[in-house]
Amino acid sequence: MHRALAKLITAALAFSFLLLSSAAARKLHHRVEALAISPDGKVIALSYLSGDTTFIYTVALDTGNAVRLTSANAGKELSPAFSPDGKRVAYAYFAGKGTNSRIIIVNADGSEPHSWSTPEASDFGPLFSSDNKTIVFSRSGFFGSYSPIAQPHSHDWSFYAANLDGTNVRQITNESFYNVSAPSLSPDGKKMVMMAEGLETSQHLKIYSITDPGQALQSLQPHVPNEVSHKDPIFSCPNFLPDGNILFMAADRAVSYDVYRLNPDSGAIEKLTNRNRYATDLKVSLDGKTAVFLKWEWKWQDVTDDSVLYVLDVESHRLTPIVITGLK
Numbered sequence: 001m002h003r004a005l006a007k008l009i010t011a012a013l014a015f016s017f018l019l020l021s022s023a024a025a026r027k028l029h030h031r032v033e034a035l036a037i038s039p040d041g042k043v044i045a046l047s048y049l050s051g052d053t054t055f056i057y058t059v060a061l062d063t064g065n066a067v068r069l070t071s072a073n074a075g076k077e078l079s080p081a082f083s084p085d086g087k088r089v090a091y092a093y094f095a096g097k098g099t100n101s102r103i104i105i106v107n108a109d110g111s112e113p114h115s116w117s118t119p120e121a122s123d124f125g126p127l128f129s130s131d132n133k134t135i136v137f138s139r140s141g142f143f144g145s146y147s148p149i150a151q152p153h154s155h156d157w158s159f160y161a162a163n164l165d166g167t168n169v170r171q172i173t174n175e176s177f178y179n180v181s182a183p184s185l186s187p188d189g190k191k192m193v194m195m196a197e198g199l200e201t202s203q204h205l206k207i208y209s210i211t212d213p214g215q216a217l218q219s220l221q222p223h224v225p226n227e228v229s230h231k232d233p234i235f236s237c238p239n240f241l242p243d244g245n246i247l248f249m250a251a252d253r254a255v256s257y258d259v260y261r262l263n264p265d266s267g268a269i270e271k272l273t274n275r276n277r278y279a280t281d282l283k284v285s286l287d288g289k290t291a292v293f294l295k296w297e298w299k300w301q302d303v304t305d306d307s308v309l310y311v312l313d314v315e316s317h318r319l320t321p322i323v324i325t326g327l328k
Contacts, residue, residue, distance in 0.1 A: 030049065031048070032047070032307055033048070033054060035283050035293070039085070042061055044058070045057070045082065047080060048327050053075065064325055066325065069089065069106065071110065072093070075093060076094040083128040084128055084132060085132055088107055090105045101123060102116070102122075103123050103166075128164075133164055134162070134210070136172070139158055157196075158175075159180075159194075172210060178197055178198050180195065181196075181237055185210070186244070190209060190210055192210055193207045194208075203233060204235075205235060206219050206220075220262070220264055220267075222267065224250045224271070225252065225271075227250065227253070235248055235250050236248070236250075236251075239291070246264055249282050256274075258271060258274060258275070258279075259276070259293070279294060280294050281293055290312070291311070292310065293309075309322040
């Protein structure tokens, strides 16, 4: 079977394709789309879609109260990320049709916003390095579909790094990936990990050097119990922990995206959650003690637009749901 077709079948088994197709079949009115967690694990930032706009809010985890971070009246604010010192937030902003997505940096209270990237290319998913001097981000070279039955989305991904003011742009990867996850940077700022796959290759967790760009330092394909496919496993949301281990999500045949901890040297895997069903957007605090993710609600065997935020104590594995108020 051609691998491109196999990808569609595998995705269908995990209901990822179902989520995309059901979302495209109706207009999304209210939906949390992305998470970031502050270095101390006390605050999250999220992108919230409401009608035709997507704006960023911050939420204190002890109260669940959401406060609008920005003041834009239109467009889409995507993929927020905290700086390691917690003083700033970076995100991608798409003003509307005919414009490119650009990176914006604001103070943690939303003040002093400034555009970081140039209008010649669409930049996505900014991350701060551990020394607060570098931004790592991604660019897509193609938006569309390789199959008539799949929804169009961004492909041909590459990753870059630049100084915090947008100068000295340098390419980290040159493999033009078919699909990627949001990356995570190691605590020392020298490496990044992400899920990546090619049109003819299956998903792997790939580790790259930020300081010495080139081929992947490691390409990992961990196997979890009852995985969707041994040949084509499904991973998402890898995050470096302070000790060098990796926290990630993987799908099983019961359509459960659970959280696992991987030792990239020994290959040892530990399962931290059980029966999440469809879950996304795993993010870990800088100290590695707290993780957050979204569990999506189901109705009549379909994923709805409603999700619940969960906080995971990485060591005890205790899960706590958070009720968010104030999103508009």
